[in-house]
Amino acid sequence: MLNILSTSLGGLDLLASAVLILDIQGRIAYANAAAETMLESSFKVLHKQRLQDLFVNGDKLATIFGQAMLRQFDEKREDLVLERIGRSPLHLNMVLSVIDDPDNPVLIELRENVQQVKLDREERILDQTQANKELIRNLAHEIKNPLGGIRGAAQLLELELPGQGLKDLREYTQVIIKESDRLQTLVDRLLAPHRRPQIVGDVNIHEVFERVRSLILAEFPNGLKIVRDYDLSLPEFRGDKEQLIQAVLNIAHNAAQALAPRMVNGDAELTLRTRIARSITIAKVRYRLALDLHIVDNGPGIPAELKDRIFYPLVSGREGGSGLGLTLAQTFIQQHSGVIECESRPGLTDFRILIALP
Ligand SMILES: Nc1ncnc2c1ncn2[C@@H]1O[C@H](COP(=O)(O)OP(=O)(O)OP(=O)(O)O)[C@@H](O)[C@H]1O
Ligand SMILES: [Mg+2]
Numbered sequence: 001m002l003n004i005l006s007t008s009l010g011g012l013d014l015l016a017s018a019v020l021i022l023d024i025q026g027r028i029a030y031a032n033a034a035a036e037t038m039l040e041s042s043f044k045v046l047h048k049q050r051l052q053d054l055f056v057n058g059d060k061l062a063t064i065f066g067q068a069m070l071r072q073f074d075e076k077r078e079d080l081v082l083e084r085i086g087r088s089p090l091h092l093n094m095v096l097s098v099i100d101d102p103d104n105p106v107l108i109e110l111r112e113n114v115q116q117v118k119l120d121r122e123e124r125i126l127d128q129t130q131a132n133k134e135l136i137r138n139l140a141h142e143i144k145n146p147l148g149g150i151r152g153a154a155q156l157l158e159l160e161l162p163g164q165g166l167k168d169l170r171e172y173t174q175v176i177i178k179e180s181d182r183l184q185t186l187v188d189r190l191l192a193p194h195r196r197p198q199i200v201g202d203v204n205i206h207e208v209f210e211r212v213r214s215l216i217l218a219e220f221p222n223g224l225k226i227v228r229d230y231d232l233s234l235p236e237f238r239g240d241k242e243q244l245i246q247a248v249l250n251i252a253h254n255a256a257q258a259l260a261p262r263m264v265n266g267d268a269e270l271t272l273r274t275r276i277a278r279s280i281t282i283a284k285v286r287y288r289l290a291l292d293l294h295i296v297d298n299g300p301g302i303p304a305e306l307k308d309r310i311f312y313p314l315v316s317g318r319e320g321g322s323g324l325g326l327t328l329a330q331t332f333i334q335q336h337s338g339v340i341e342c343e344s345r346p347g348l349t350d351f352r353i354l355i356a357l358p
Contacts, residue, residue, distance in 0.1 A: 223263030250325035258299035
């Protein structure tokens with residue numbers, strides 16, 4: 001009979017998958033390094049704890065463990081979502097094998113189910129944007145209405161001011177007028193996606209990208225290289241060209257702004273990539289084909305503290321930024337049965353736009 005713990009298990013520490021060995025009570029007899037990382041505890045702490053007790057919904061594990069002890073199977077594969085107190089749930093692919101060791105009969109291999117984590121995140125983004133949209137719209141209307149009155153009243157007041165000697169007072173009315181205008185612009189941007197109905201026509205995505213390219217180059221003529229990596233076989237599709245240009249421009253504009261320090265060195269690079277993607281899920285619906293567009297920059301990356309919130313309105317990491325560019329872009333793309341995702345680390349920020357094709 002085997003005594004697995006007396007064999008050398010050190011090599012398992014090299015694995016990326018988490019490996020655990022359980023005794024007949026379901027207590028942890030061994031955990032490799034990846035398991036320690038995944039469970040955020042050292043083996044010292046984990047040792048002799050029942051695996052099922054580590055999770056709020058550990059009863060699922062207990063059931064499978066029970067079946068294993070009854071030898072109902074030799075190996076079982078299962079996708080699990082294990083909930084933990086005060087931490088995010090673990091989405092896992094589990095393979096549980098019964099091994100030939102009477103004292104420690106169960107070997108478990110756990111891998112993070114990245115696909116599921118991603119789907120959950122997308123769903124969250126979707127719910128949030130929906131809620132945001134309503135909030136923004138109502139708030140913008142509430143601000144817009146009195147704003148016209150405030151500006152008008154300041155203008156009238158200014159007209160009533162006698163010419164000389166009251167320059168100071170005129171400065172005050174000018175402040176009111178200027179600040180009202182600033183707010184007006186903000187409110188107009190907030191309401192932009194709702195202001196006009198979509199104008200749908202045949203769109204060639206490369207025309208959209210080329211337009212964005214020339215707009216960006218016009219604004220950043222020095223030190224920025226724009227690489228075009230197009231799949232010219234992409235089909236035309238139905239969409240609102242102006243909205244799509246605005247969406248791509250907002251993303252590319254952020255990238256160019258983030259690249260400003262590199263432009264000085266002359267190695268700032270923005271890549272525009274177009275591809276086709278197959279079998280894609282967007283907002284819980286599966287599509288056979290989708291446009292797979294990337295706007296990639298080699299800038300400093302999105303600041304960690306903003307990463308989860310960049311699509312929220314009024315979230316900005318930029319001096320003077322209004323934090324609306326990405327909110328608008330996401331809204332426009334969603335109106336095209338699409339979604340924007342983002343991956344970012346220093347030196348590589350990749351905004352991916354997926355748009356479902358019929
Ligand atoms: N490519 C990028 N590289 C680094 N940071 C980025 C990038 N894209 C977006 N960000 C960060 O995300 C924030 C939000 O972007 P968003 O376009 O929504 O607002 P903004 O650019 O601040 O203001 P606005 O676009 O309304 O003028 C930015 O302020 C910036 O900190
Ligand atoms: Mg922006």
